[in-house]
Amino acid sequence: WNALLRFLFPLELEHPESLCRLELFARFGPVDSEGRLRGGVRGSHVHSNFEIRQMLQNETQQALFSVVEKPRSSAEIIVEQALPRAIAEVYSQTEVRNLLKDVQLDDNGDMKFSEMQKVILDNRRRRLKAILHQDCPTAAKSLGTGRVPFQSTASDALFLGLTQRRLNE
Secondary structure (H helix, E strand, O other): OHHHHHHHOOOOOOOOOHHHHHHHHHHHOOOOOOOOOEEOHHHOEEOOHHHHHHHHHHHHHHHHHHHOOOOHHHHHHHHHHHHHHHHHOOOOHHHHHHHOOOOOEOOOOOEOHHHHHHHHHHHHHHHHHHHHHHHOOOHHHHOOOOOOHHHHHHHHHHHHHHHOOOOOO
16 A cells, blocks of 8 residues: 555655556556556566656546547547646545545455456546546537537627617617
């Protein structure tokens, strides 16, 4: 547990992307006892924070593409808009504990990695679907407004003169 927390909340970073780091842990973990993500032949390479940042951007982007139910060429704009929000979302230590509270412990008192992985990746899928639903312009219809929000204000201003009653009639 302490190694996971050191990976999610490294002391050298002021604002770590803890939620994306947790999802990266689920895809490429586990981490070593010092909370470092390793890669390469037999784990000989320790990933730097810069490499982890690049990995989490790429992984989050690919996860968004997998959630969007459109051809990749059509989904690129949607993913491009949703990616900053997906990366900016963070969890506190309490939220991480709450997410993983139902994961069973093994004989040593550690959480089973395969169960952690399932919980984290299921949470990621739900989270990204919610972000896409909020960011997608067509979501306005399902929210009951029936109008695309970013066009409504401009169109209201443009049509104001056309919709008002004329005073000289």
